Amino acid sequence: MNQQSQRQSSRNRHTRTVVSFAGLILLFLFIADLLIVSGQRKMLQENARNEMQKELEVIGTFSIEAMLKNDYATVRNFAELFASQHTEIRSLKTVTPNNFAISDFTSSERAKNPLQMKHEVEFAGKRMLVVEMVKDLVSVEEIMNRLTFQLIIVSLLLAGVFGAVQWYLLRKMSILPLEKELIESHTILLTVLDNLEMAVYVADMETYEIIYVNKRLKDQFGDVRGKICWQTLQAGQSGPCPFCVNNHLLSPDGTPTGVYNWEFQNTVTDVWNLSYCQAIRWLDGRMVRLDTALDISERKHTEDEIRKLNLELEQRVSERTRELEAANKELEAFSYSISHDLRSPLRSIDGFSQAVVEDYGDKLDENGKNYLNRIRAATQRMGRLIDDILKLSRVTRAEMQKQEVDLGQLAEAIMEEIRGSDAGRRVEVRIQQGMTAEGDPNLLNAMLTNLLGNAWKFTGKTSEPRIEFGCIVKDNKNIYFVKDNGAGFDMAYANKLFGAFQRLHSESEFAGTGIGLATVQRIIRRHGGRIWAEGVVNQGSTFYFTLE
């Protein structure tokens, strides 16, 4: 639209140029005409003057002889005859030097362009006669008028021809290409607008009259140009729509504020639109709203679907959670019965084996007593296994209560406890201070108790036992480690370390159920961390772990 007005103004400019150019040529021609006319007039008047002088001299020459004879009648007759034969003469007087008028001819016609001349006739140094003549230079005037008329016509013709030629050249050189371009861009614009997936219309912001609609809008509402937008494009409105965005498009001083986009559901078609509205100035100067509306029904539909799916998902999750909770309950019941029912028979086996040794010891040889003791050792070991399995399952089930935990302090407390239960040993323990982590204190305690307990246990046969608990930072992540110089392990079996009931040492070498590291790994996984280990046989092992 803007482009079009530009084209219009450029055309106006061209017209002005052509007109002023032609006017200028005309002015030049007129000045030239004036010069020609005044020159011509001067020349014609000079000619007339010369002719009149000759005529006066002729009259004088003719009159000398008669005047010498004092024949005034001849002079008068001649003068009158002369005057009557020359139509241009308006008056002719012959006067004697003593002011006696010999003849006095005066025409009834008034002179329009009079020329008066006086001629004194002398003979032998004596003034004889004065001839006065007034002539009307009609022919000069006529010639001049004709000339002026012709010059004006020629000038106008010339200016016209020049103007036309210039107009033609300008048109050929700039106006036509501009117009062509204008038509082209206009066609392209209309085609683009019509092919848009969006409905486009332009409406007057004061009268709400629709000025332009593109094809898509036409398909939906028909050619509604000239109609009122709130009556045609929306339903059930008794005045401008309450949701009309016109007031968003203009600043208080009436200048356009740019694009305003909003989503709404059309009240006629029920189609959801994303509408881009903008106030622009129309060619005729009024402020209009250009509305470009994109059909977003599909997106809305998808959003609804997603909402629905989310809801379903939530329902499913809560169902699963309920199922999981039920499964957990079952597991709890299961471990309850394991802890109770599995241990009872063990107690019987152990108790009655002991009873046999005590009551019937005298009837058994050493071998028999040894067997019974081995039965008891096995039962007790199974009891420990059951306890550890229960612990492991509790680690998985226990609810996490995360808080800030000082791992260094926690480790100190644990080491204190371990030392207390095994007072005979001297172990060099180094614990880095200031290591705090986010986690469940009970679980972290169980985890560190296992790791530090292992380090304590596996340095049992080392001459200068050393245990270190610290932290290194790698890639902005804290990696904690528990290092000892104890029995270590063969890296070939590193993958077996964290499996339940997996042991790398015999029971006789180092006691244990093989549950400890499995428990540690579960605790660390529940904290979103990772655990791995490095070890060399008889040189020690290092357990690394991260916490989220």
Next chain:
Amino acid sequence: MAGKNILLVEDNQDDIDLTIRALRKSNILNEIIVKKDGEEALAYLFKEVPADIEKIPAVILLDINMPKVNGIEVLKQIKENERTKHIPVVMLTTSKEEKDLFDSYNLGCNSYIRKPVDFNQFADAVKGVGLYWLVLNEPLPHHE
């Protein structure tokens, strides 16, 4: 004088025998009354005892996991009843479930012993319980 008998509520015959053996080995020779489930125990406490005050136990050793009426329910009834609430109740059980511990103490049990698998440890525990409640502890005198 009120009876110095022990009420043992336990459904497992092996545990009954081992408990009695442990008590006897600790030279606790008091009469031991055995009831094999909660129902029997409640019947004894609320029917037999009122008829014969001598039958009031000095201590009750109570298992939790039993058929019909479990130990927690028995404990609840004992501690809710004016007649029986002062009788010391020692939970003697295999369970170490936190919930059982919590429920038992909440209902007012006087001790909670987890039976170890190792008979020697078990015997020590029973000995300790017997000596404490039967010898050291001064019970409330009974009035009728």
